[in-house]
Amino acid sequence: MPQVFSPAMNAVARSSIIAAVFLAGAATIAFGALYRSSFVTQVNNPRPQTVPFSHRQHVAGLGIDCRYCHTSVEDAPFAGIPPTETCMTCHSQVWTDAPILEPVRRSWDTGKPLEWVRVHDLPEFVYFDHSIHVAKGVGCVTCHGRVDQMPLTWKANTLRMSWCLECHRAPEKFIRPRDQVFSMEWQPDEPQETLGARLLEEYDIKVGQLTNCSVCHR
Amino acid sequence: MTAAVETSPRVYGVIAEYDDPEHLVAAARAAHEAGYRKLDAYSPFPVHGLSEALDLRRTGVPSIVLIGGLVGAAAGFGLQHFTAVINYPLNIGGRADLSWPAFIPITFEIAILCAGFAAAFGMILLNGLPRPHHPVFNADGFDRVTRDGFFLCIEAEDPKFDPESVHAFLQSTDAKSVSTVEHSYDVAQS
Amino acid sequence: MATVTRRLDDISPKEPVIAPGQTYGSITDLVNDVVDQTERPPRFWLAVFGIGSLLLMLLLNAVGYLLIRGPGIWGINIPVAWGFAIINFVWWVGIGHAGTLISAILLLLRQEWRTSINRFAEAMTLFALMCAGMFPLLHVGRPWVVFFMFPIPSTTGMWPQFRSPLMWDVFAINSYMLVSAVFWYVGLLPDLATLRDRAWRRWNDAPPPERKLADRIRQIAYGMAAIGWRGSARHWHRYEMTYLLLAGLATPLVVSVHTIVSFDFAVSVLPGWHATVFPPYFVAGAIYCGFAMVLVLMIPIRKVYRLEGLVTMNHIENMAKVMLVAGLIVFYGYLMELFFAWYSGNTYERFMMQNRLTGPYWPAYWALILCNVLIPQLLWLKRVRTNLVVLFIVAIFVNIGMWLERYVIVVVSLHRDFLPTSWGAYHGTFWDWALYLGTFGLFLVNMALFLRFLPMINVFEMKHLLHSKMPQPAKGEESR
Numbered sequence: 031m032p033q034v035f036s037p038a039m040n041a042v043a044r045s046s047i048i049a050a051v052f053l054a055g056a057a058t059i060a061f062g063a064l065y066r067s068s069f070v071t072q073v074n075n076p077r078p079q080t081v082p083f084s085h086r087q088h089v090a091g092l093g094i095d096c097r098y099c100h101t102s103v104e105d106a107p108f109a110g111i112p113p114t115e116t117c118m119t120c121h122s123q124v125w126t127d128a129p130i131l132e133p134v135r136r137s138w139d140t141g142k143p144l145e146w147v148r149v150h151d152l153p154e155f156v157y158f159d160h161s162i163h164v165a166k167g168v169g170c171v172t173c174h175g176r177v178d179q180m181p182l183t184w185k186a187n188t189l190r191m192s193w194c195l196e197c198h199r200a201p202e203k204f205i206r207p208r209d210q211v212f213s214m215e216w217q218p219d220e221p222q223e224t225l226g227a228r229l230l231e232e233y234d235i236k237v238g239q240l241t242n243c244s245v246c247h248r
Numbered sequence: 249m250t251a252a253v254e255t256s257p258r259v260y261g262v263i264a265e266y267d268d269p270e271h272l273v274a275a276a277r278a279a280h281e282a283g284y285r286k287l288d289a290y291s292p293f294p295v296h297g298l299s300e301a302l303d304l305r306r307t308g309v310p311s312i313v314l315i316g317g318l319v320g321a322a323a324g325f326g327l328q329h330f331t332a333v334i335n336y337p338l339n340i341g342g343r344a345d346l347s348w349p350a351f352i353p354i355t356f357e358i359a360i361l362c363a364g365f366a367a368a369f370g371m372i373l374l375n376g377l378p379r380p381h382h383p384v385f386n387a388d389g390f391d392r393v394t395r396d397g398f399f400l401c402i403e404a405e406d407p408k409f410d411p412e413s414v415h416a417f418l419q420s421t422d423a424k425s426v427s428t429v430e431h432s433y434d435v436a437q438s
Numbered sequence: 439m440a441t442v443t444r445r446l447d448d449i450s451p452k453e454p455v456i457a458p459g460q461t462y463g464s465i466t467d468l469v470n471d472v473v474d475q476t477e478r479p480p481r482f483w484l485a486v487f488g489i490g491s492l493l494l495m496l497l498l499n500a501v502g503y504l505l506i507r508g509p510g511i512w513g514i515n516i517p518v519a520w521g522f523a524i525i526n527f528v529w530w531v532g533i534g535h536a537g538t539l540i541s542a543i544l545l546l547l548r549q550e551w552r553t554s555i556n557r558f559a560e561a562m563t564l565f566a567l568m569c570a571g572m573f574p575l576l577h578v579g580r581p582w583v584v585f586f587m588f589p590i591p592s593t594t595g596m597w598p599q600f601r602s603p604l605m606w607d608v609f610a611i612n613s614y615m616l617v618s619a620v621f622w623y624v625g626l627l628p629d630l631a632t633l634r635d636r637a638w639r640r641w642n643d644a645p646p647p648e649r650k651l652a653d654r655i656r657q658i659a660y661g662m663a664a665i666g667w668r669g670s671a672r673h674w675h676r677y678e679m680t681y682l683l684l685a686g687l688a689t690p691l692v693v694s695v696h697t698i699v700s701f702d703f704a705v706s707v708l709p710g711w712h713a714t715v716f717p718p719y720f721v722a723g724a725i726y727c728g729f730a731m732v733l734v735l736m737i738p739i740r741k742v743y744r745l746e747g748l749v750t751m752n753h754i755e756n757m758a759k760v761m762l763v764a765g766l767i768v769f770y771g772y773l774m775e776l777f778f779a780w781y782s783g784n785t786y787e788r789f790m791m792q793n794r795l796t797g798p799y800w801p802a803y804w805a806l807i808l809c810n811v812l813i814p815q816l817l818w819l820k821r822v823r824t825n826l827v828v829l830f831i832v833a834i835f836v837n838i839g840m841w842l843e844r845y846v847i848v849v850v851s852l853h854r855d856f857l858p859t860s861w862g863a864y865h866g867t868f869w870d871w872a873l874y875l876g877t878f879g880l881f882l883v884n885m886a887l888f889l890r891f892l893p894m895i896n897v898f899e900m901k902h903l904l905h906s907k908m909p910q911p912a913k914g915e916e917s918r
Contacts, residue, residue, distance in 0.1 A: 031385065031386050031387065031388060031390065032385050032390055032391035032634070032635045032638040032639070032642075033381065033385040033386050033432060034380065034385075034634060034638055034657045034658065034661045035380035035381045035658075035661060035666075036381060037381045037432075038381075039380045039381050040378075040379050040380060040381050040666075043378040043379070043380050043662075043665065043666075044378060047378070065593065066593065188593070190593040190594070190595075191593065191594040191595055191596065192592075192593050192594055192595025192596075193595075194595075195595040195596075196595075238339075269905060276671070288670050288671055288672060289670070289671035290668060290669040290670055290671070291669050291671065291674065292462060292466075292628075292632075292669060292898060292901055293628070293674075293898040293899070293901040293902040293905065294674040294675075294677065294678050294898075294902060295671070295674070295905070298671045298674070298675075299671065299674075299675045302671055302672075304671065304672060304675045307675055307676040307679040307680075308676070309676050309679045309680050309683060310679065310683065313683050313687075317687075327589055328600040331589060331597035331598070331600065332597070332600055332601070335597065336595075336596065336597055338599065340599065340601050343601070347601060350600065350601040351600055351601075353603075353606040353609070353610070353694070353698055353701075354600055354605070354606055354609045356690075356694060357606070357609040357610050357613040357691075357694065357698075358609065358613065360613060360617060360687050360688075360690065360691045360694075361612075361613040361616060361617060363683075363687050364616070364617040364620055364621070364684060364687050364688070364691075365616070365617075365620060367680050367683045367684050367687065368620040368621075368623070368624050368680065368684065370680075371624070371676045371677060371679075371680035372665065374676055375670075375672070375673045375676055375677075377665045377666055377667070377673075378665030378666055379665070379666035380661055380662065380665065380666040381666070382666060382668055384668055385668065390668075391635035391636070391638055391639050392635075393635070393668065393669045394466075394628065394631045394632035394634075394635045394636075394667075394669060395462065395463055395466045395632065395635070395636075396461070396462035396463045396466065396901075
């Protein structure tokens with residue numbers, strides 16, 4: 031009588047198979063959800079910095095232009111992180127004793143640059159150039175969000191490839207006149223479709239080429 | 249607890265053991281000809297002639313495999329058509345979006361994969377497996393069925409089933425031994 | 439059913455597919471006693487497991503260091519961006535082909551001698567595919583985002599490029615692995631039930647105080663795996679149909695897999711790769727190498743486990759014959775490569791062939807000719823085919839030769855680019871070799887565990903074969 035299992039095991043055996051399939055599916059979905067969550071993407075997650083620099087204070091409060099600090103954004107791939115000298119143009123005069131600015135003064139004294147925590151970090155296999163995006167009418171806000179409302183800087187977008195492709199496949203939905211690139215509050219006066227179509231023409235943007243692999247992966 | 253009658257096991261059927269496949273086939277044919285329909289033979293390997301003796305015809309497996317293969321082929325081609333033509337056309341060397349000859353290898357592989365899975369899992373499901381517990385395992389010496397034992401079991405569900413006459417019938421078929429198989433309610437007794 | 443079926447074993451009737459004197463019970467015991475572990479495992483097993491474990495540790499180190507440092511630790515660089523990774527991948531996949539060939543194609547061809555080696559060869563297929571699969575996975579550089587290559591709605595917003603042979607390869611290898619695994623499991627099902635019942639019998643026969651927990655665990659574990667198989671005629675009826683259909687499905691699959699692997703090369707425009715002879719030549723090469731590996735493993739194993747009664751000299755000789763035929767097809771492929779290079783009149787083709795024969799990698803090419811073409815010609819002699827030691831050595835040479843063949847194809851074609859300014863050289867580094875040797879560890883450990891826990895011969899098919907070989911007194915009664 032080689033009856034190894036009790037009758038209840040029949041139900042257990044069958045339901046365990048169904049459960050295994052269900053669990054595998056659930057795990058896959060859970061992984062996909064986690065991978066897209068802000069826990070992994072860091073979207074909307076303010077990063078602590080050595081000096082709690084506030085874009086809101088400097089941009090919305092004081093009205094400083096983006097290019098005052100990010101000097102190479104119009105000419106180079108890298109927008110530029112300001113050197114301590116840029117900070118000290120003002121902070122040698124104002125808030126000179128603020129304890130919060132102690133690291134800036136130390137950097138100024140020692141000549142050792144401030145260490146910022148990088149918020150927007152693309153993988154090494156992506157070639158990204160700020161200057162071409164600025165030249166073709168992609169606003170700062172389009173990618174970086176309303177920086178003028180960020181007390182500490184956070185990522186407004188995932189910077190994942192599918193997000194890049196949203197615009198590379200259909201730039202007319204996002205581009206703006208060149209003179210409005212650095213504006214934080216610009217809204218189109220006419221429907222974006224007609225404006226976008228006109229600007230594509232004007233700025234000579236060849237949409238078909240924008241999704242070539244070698245545009246970003248060189 | 250109180251009713252002793254209820255704890256007495258129900259009869260599942262009467263089982264006979266044979267020495268070799270030839271006797272099993274002969275007995276199975278005799279049983280089928282005698283009009284028994286709820287019966288099954290058990291052997292360590294597929295015995296040719298047994299399916300005919302028990303009048304087993306269609307397996308149902310080939311049609312499942314065909315459906316699996318067709319679904320797989322459609323899914324494989326559909327996946328490539330959706331991704332390469334509808335969702336995200338890519339210009340590869342100026343070829344047409346629907347460059348179907350290049351889609352054939354994957355279509356073929358997915359078709360075979362689905363057909364293979366359909367065959368294996370279809371067979372398992374049609375056989376009512378997994379079923380780790382089965383009353384026939386209560387038969388004495390049934391562990392030999394995976395070694396060198398050949399069994400024929402006439403089940404109690406058969407309309408012609410009658411313990412004495414089935415016993416007598418199986419005895420008449422050159423069986424090595426004949427015994428009654430009972431449903432078990434408590435495996436721990438064994 | 440065909441009226442005339444000429445079987446390979448008819449050619450040498452003196453050596454039967456089963457030795458005389460076997461019964462259903464004796465076959466069951468012969469194979470399952472190994473698994474039941476009533477005595478200590480033989481020294482051979484301990485040696486295989488021990489060496490395998492050491493090599494497996496080497497593999498883990500090689501993979502770990504690779505994940506930390508990246509593929510820069512390998513010898514690959516432009517122009518030779520495909521090095522050991524693809525060579526070893528193709529080599530292991532090739533070895534994997536013998537299993538399905540034996541279990542599926544030889545089944546359809548009614549070669550009875552396949553029965554005692556198919557389980558073993560299928561297991562070898564699965565383990566070889568595991569080893570093979572590691573290489574492309576590691577070669578992509580960032581294995582943790584390998585799901586980018588799958589057709590899933592990933593965050594790249596992209597889909598795989600289905601017109602690429604590399605993508606076909608992903609699907610071919612994965613389908614092959616899954617179908618082989620299913621085929622193997624279906625074949626194992628009745629034998630798992632045997633193991634369950636044997637464990638139950640041992641446990642039941644012992645007086646309760648002496649009942650071993652191990653036997654109880656084995657009943658339950660094998661019982662779970664056997665999903666309640668009880669040898670019912672209704673089940674066998676569907677089972678046989680399923681097994682036949684799976685064999686029919688696996689046959690085109692196995693041919694397609696190495697064809698697609700050859701497309702990885704043949705669809706490109708590189709001299710030495712872009713050749714129409716590649717698909718049949720690769721499939722034959724896979725069979726060649728796979729049978730050689732089966733022989734390398736089977737010759738010692740049948741001796742150690744005393745399976746000479748089930749794996750007879752007839753089997754060994756038949757495998758040697760298949761190997762010889764496959765080797766001749768491969769040789770034809772080599773001749774065609776030479777002919778095409780000359781006949782094309784193409785400068786680059788001719789240069790490639792001249793470079794292959796006399797360039798910096800000439801020792802690899804001539805060693806390959808020695809191993810794959812010259813030495814296997816010994817198999818024409820029956821004395822060689824039936825001499826286990828010599829056959830074992832020939833099979834090892836074939837395995838080395840097939841590895842060299844892929845080395846020559848990959849490295850020699852790549853290292854001389856079209857532009858002489860882009861010429862380079864390639865040599866495997868320590869980590870290349872460590873990873874390659876490490877996969878042997880994975881293979882050997884898997885093989886050792888398989889020998890220990892699963893029956894290495896398909897017992898129910900052997901019994902079926904034995905039944906068909908027995909004098910059948912009831913034959914007249916059976917026919918209607």
